[in-house]
């Protein structure tokens with residue numbers, strides 16, 4: 001089972017989502033993240049994401065940003081996006097119904113807010129939302 005977390009820049013939300021989900025799954029699962037935008041390719045996560053993860057004992061500092069590509073539809077079974085804008089950007093690249101079906105909003109019915117231009121406490125909120133969301137994902141994966 002291969003799971004890809006997707007946000008806009010791949011430096012704030014999806015690296016955190018990747019780091020958190022990794023702590024909850026064994027090595028049978030492959031977890032990665034990507035951004036729909038190209039601006040931060042090759043960069044480490046935002047220091048505020050690194051810091052909130054560190055606070056809870058998770059090291060995401062070695063992750064490097066990459067851009068989502070059409071190949072990811074073949075390489076992953078489940079593509080979890082952070083907000084409605086990521087959802088439409090990723091879906092626009094899907095070429096088959098099977099590819100479309102792989103894409104889901106990680107919180108189901110609402111967005112993980114983009115914390116990039118906000119204050120540091122936005123990162124704490126994102127962390128907590130992603131903890132809850134990944135608990136649900138793990139429950140679902142374990143019941144399959």
Ligand code: 4NP
Nearest residue numbers: 007008009010011012013116
């Ligand atoms: P992310 O946050 O999508 O959670 O990684 C952002 C990071 C960078 C930008 C926007 C959102 N940016 O505009 O550069």
